[in-house]
Amino acid sequence: MTKMKLTVAVLLVLTTNVLFGQTKLTLYADQAETKINKEIYGHFAEHLGRCIYGGIFVGEDSEIPNTRGFRDDVTGALIDMKIPLLRWPGGCFADTYNWKDGIGPREERPSMVNVHWGGVTEDNSFGTHEFLDFCDLINAEPYINVNVGSGTVREASEWIEYVTSSNISPMTDLRKKNGREEPWDVKYWGIGNENWGCGGNMTPEYYADVYKNYATYSRGADYKIACGASDSDYNWTDVLMKKMQGKENLMQGLSLHYYTITHNWTVKGSATDFDEKEWFTTLSKTLFMDELIQKHSTIMDKYDPEKRVGLIVDEWGNWFDVEPGTNPGFLYQQNTMRDALVAGINLNIFNNHADRVKMSNIAQTINVLQSVILTKDDEMVLTPTYYVFKMYSVHQDATLIPANLKTDKYELDGQSVPAVNASASTKDGVISITLCNLNPNAGENVELSLHGSELSTSNAQIITAKNMNDFNDFGKNESVSLEEFNVPNPKSGKLTFELPAKSVVLVQLK
Template identity: 65%
Template sequence: MKKINLLFIALLFPLFASQAQNRMILHVDEAEETINREIYGHFAEHLGRCIYDGLYVGEDSEIENIKGYRKDIIEALKEMQIPLLRWPGGCFADTYHWKDGIGPRASRPSIVNIHWGGVTEDNSFGTHEFLEFCELINAEPYVNLNVGSGTVQEASEWVEYITSSNQSPMTDLRKQNGRNEPWKVKYFGIGNENWGCGGNMTPEYYADLYRRFASYCGGAEFKIAGGPNVDDYNWTEVMMRKLQNHMFLMQGLSLHYYTIPQDWPPRFSATDFDKADWQETMFQVHRMEELIEKHSTIMDKYDPDKNVGLMVDEWGTWFAPMEGTNPGFLHQQNTLRDALVAGIGLNIFNNHADRVKMANIAQMVNVLQAVILTKGQELVLTPTYHVFKMYAAHQDAKLVPFHLSAEDYTINNQTLPSISTSASVKDGVLNVTMCNSNPDKDIEIEYDVRGASFSQAKGEILTAKSITDYNDFGGKNTVYTTDFKVNKPKNGKVKIKIPAKSVVLVQLSNSKGA
């Protein structure tokens, strides 16, 4: 009889082990690091239909607007709680001369957008328009200065024009253009992708040039240096080494990484894909963890106190442009797959909040992984929009340390973790966001909450019938958030079944209304 029992236990052990490994221990009382709200930032470049025919339609448009900005976009962004917006680029930034975009619109010179589609634009959206739009949506502005084709004088005068209250030619010019008081702009980027479209520079050359530009942009409170492309660790090494005695000139170092299945240039459809393509995309977004860790290790060597933030100011999915559109406009649809990429990416940024201080998904409207798509009078909120709205609970919350043990899954011999998660506490509410990227299997997981006691629970979920589902014009919305039932905590533990291919928010509190 004893042998039979041992055999029975041995046969069941793999099942017990599988169930036991899906567990998350959360140490609420150890929450110290703040998740900077700017991690939930966005990016608007003069590219395709992002600015023109996107967020800005002009005051004479039949589309309802406030001073030319689409009213429905303003309302949607405020509801999503957008904290920050980066502008004017991107590659466009290093061809942009800011004085072309001020003064009476009728007298502004037109320019050709050499990077994106070769189209001519009239500069009707410039400094005043951008900063006014940021005020309308309650977002912190992030202005990217021109280093590639600009001058130190041009950059320093732009900073002065925006931020100075002293009597000077630039403040006089701003007042002539209708703005008496300076704007409160904290973030200034000095150049963009200087290793590529921003000048094809070496890191040694750019580091010296950066010090020169930064020295004369004293009105910029928080200066962000152009950082590495993906895994160019040498760029980070050179920048940190050459700035180590001038750290007062650099408060942030950017990192650009796009989730691109297979090879460059992007050639895979945003909507027509199978589970193998899904898996490759999930693999690529998980690579963000490795990039942040390795670049942070280099930064730690020169900046152990973490005074310089790692700013992931361009990230998101990049697929082949939608058929029938200008390929230079980078217009793509946005499916449930994009929602999982957004959720996993944001979880990674949250969990590295000690070094990552900003992240701006590309781009806000009609371009790449947009949160909003427009066509005439119609507006579509994409799956990515709903994820950002869900994750807003983490903004400026305290990061909760945790230990996660969860099962993996395999597709086409490629193995990945099923669960991505992050947790925070704010105003007495514990927020746990989870992504189950396994497209086929629900995952049951037990949450063991330590260091705090909660009596109430509620949840929210985003999923769809198919991995290729998306929201479209004509009211065809198939991917959106709904309530997710969560049982009340019992003895500090909560068991949750996270459906396949879903993003979930669970909130624990001691208030029935929380």
Template identity: 75%
Template sequence: MLKLKLTLSAFLLLAVSVSFAQSTLTLHTDQAETKINKEIYGHFAEHLGRCIYGGIYVGENSDISNTRGFRDDVIVALQEMDIPVLRWPGGCFGDTYHWKDGIGPKDERPSMVNIHWGGVTEDNSFGTHEFLDFCEIIGAEPYININVGSGTVREASEWVEYVTSSNVSPMTDLRKKNGREEPWDVKYWGIGNENWGCGGNMTPEYYADLYNRFASYCGGAQYKIAGGPNVADYNWMEVLMQKTMRHPHLVQGVSLHAYTFTTAWEDKGHATDFGEKEWISVLNNTLNMETLVNRHSTIMDKYDPAKRVGLIVDEWGNWFNVEEGTNPGFLYQQNTLRDALVAGINLNIFNNHADRVKMSNIAQTVNVLQSVILTKEDEMVLTPTYYVFKMYSVHQDATLIPANLKTDKYELDGKSVPTVHASASTKNGVVSITMCNLNPNKSETIEIEITGNDFASANGQIITSDKMNNYNDFGKQETVSLKDFEVAKPKNGKLTVELPSKSVVLVQLQ
């Protein structure tokens, strides 16, 4: 007898076209079997603006409290958020970065000009040792992006050897000379970045052949990630999969980059000065991630039906106009309750596609684009997006619960989005349900039905605020944070929850 498996993503399209008096979410706990990789909750730190210098690293001689040059407040915040993986050094910067310039005594390292981001001069004081040291401190897996655009195969293979090898060799001798006796355990290696654009303006055919060449000589890299498509470039994915899967041992992941704008690249909109029209526009564009993951996964399924190769969404998030008075090349923007909803929706999507999506990395960790942390001199702000990642950490390495969501539509100006967006998982006997109410004006009642288990207790957390464009700022009390949320006990396998307008809610059942 064929067993029917229901997935939440399969019903989200239905939710857009059918109206319901009340939202319902049916969880099939007895069918839960797909693991949600913790790496889906990953982050990205590029040498861009004040992400590294001033955001993560201030140097050991700084008056700002630090540990070996790393900001203590940022360390604590990332530890408490439970960051699982961190990508570095780029981004576009990665295909201009020559790793040997960033090792050895700091006063002997050559400087470089960051041609992509602001044209500033960097002293290379934050390099391979510093990045891997920082990852060890915060408890994150490192993900290193190799320079393909302006680098060489030899440079790439020597970097992998320097970091991972325990053999007697010139690179391991050099590493030991620079103070690290034992190799690091670095699993994830990206080979090139955006090679369709800033990484070399290549064709997919050329890059795929180049990828195979680089990957062939990076034997110490356990999990090699190919530079995948830009948003909906399905031809790039098709060509890349066709050419790399001829040598399947060389590729374990393919990246995807997709940002959210208010309308389009040419009109990114403002991070805080917006109304309901811009609210629904951004949420509507965010939901396009579902289409992208589905269509790229379909192409990958053709060449990799066993789903051995992971889809790695290693750049995503809101991209708005920079804050007034800041360097346009630094991509500094504020972060509102709207960003929290965008983060929640994307993470729900990645959870629901955990059979193919194996990692994602929001752009970026500190002071750049949709960051989780903002810093200004010795001050630090935790953004609404930070609190979403802290809330959703319950899904890390949990098991996805297949679900059926039926919900009404929120509509404005010819655009519509489902009122509720959700995902659910189970771990250690606890069921965790994350739900977003996309309607900024009205609360939504949702009835949750759980099949296969009985639960005696429920508790919750919530992220919301009285205004859709509220944000946390320096020297002011937080207006958007994580708070307890009262939930009634489930009865007869059912639970009714009132989701406040413009909110992200976690409900846990035990």
């Protein structure tokens, strides 16, 4: 079936018999000054399930078309999406990983058991060289997470030296022996992962001292990221920031992990079989990200008013029950229109806090949790979340436009959330506005006002679906994708258009 161009008239069919709410969005383009780092649109690829093996890497001998073992379809899709950064090798996997097992001739590499994710045996055929080669192939910045939980300071120091050093040393000699003459340019290094949990069950006081020890010997790591809090553990942030005062050269970033869990950690709910109550709860819990960032940022501001340390949201996204019949340890889940809204909301929140949030990485890139790509043998599916990242790529390295948003409430069972979530930026003379309508039943009449900019033309794109649990599946036409969307041209600094129910929309003005 040929993709149709979704016009306002067609989209209104999807929201018949409903009234449109009122949303006013005022943009102050003349006050734009904060850069939205491209790294806010980063991704996370852990050795978990079929993310690496079968998702990214199939080996040179595979019948699946590949380049040096990397799937050509996945590579092309990530380039087209404009992926800016990739975090690896974990996650919990990072704190059981010895990097030296993943270098040298593949046939000589020792195998290992992935104790965190399914207890499967891995042959270490995807290691440091393969990861950095893949990042070069997809034009993404690499972000490497070193082993603090079960590793040593020397092990981490030698990994950084192996990757980044041009000096004459045993590690550079080893790298050259393994086929890489020149060092790689790897800026971002994570010193541990979830050290409050799978990374060692440490207290913040203990981890802060361990971190300083590791960071001291992480020569060659330009941007060192400390393990930060889980969710609303504000004490962890306070302790880390307090203990690192006056040692800004040792810590450039502090991480935060927050997953949207609709029910609880035991029963998370289905990724595809849900009702409006679960839709509402998921989006409401997604909006909690804004409060988390504000409160963690306030603590960071107390110790770092100059905002030298970036807040790194390096794990986020929906976490549902695995698809029936799949390995529980592989965390494979489908991806619906609900996931598209979760992605759009989070990215708007990160944009709006770009003064402190310098990077984020959705979990995870392929076949795991809220992935942008699903694969099965030689087939590939682009998820609704993929199309949100492709749409939002216009914000990468753009300048945030301050905005004032007044919107109706989306109400259900006596609870309410704002109906619309938005962010805006400017780059190369173009203003880009991304909006999410959280209400699955009613559209919103949006009145957009511009201050400090004279623009005359517009274009737009939309991601929506007939049903809130529609998803893209193997062997079927896409139910959710990126389509053209008609909006009028601005007149006298104003633009009015209808934002359909359960939609993510990009409006660009120039």
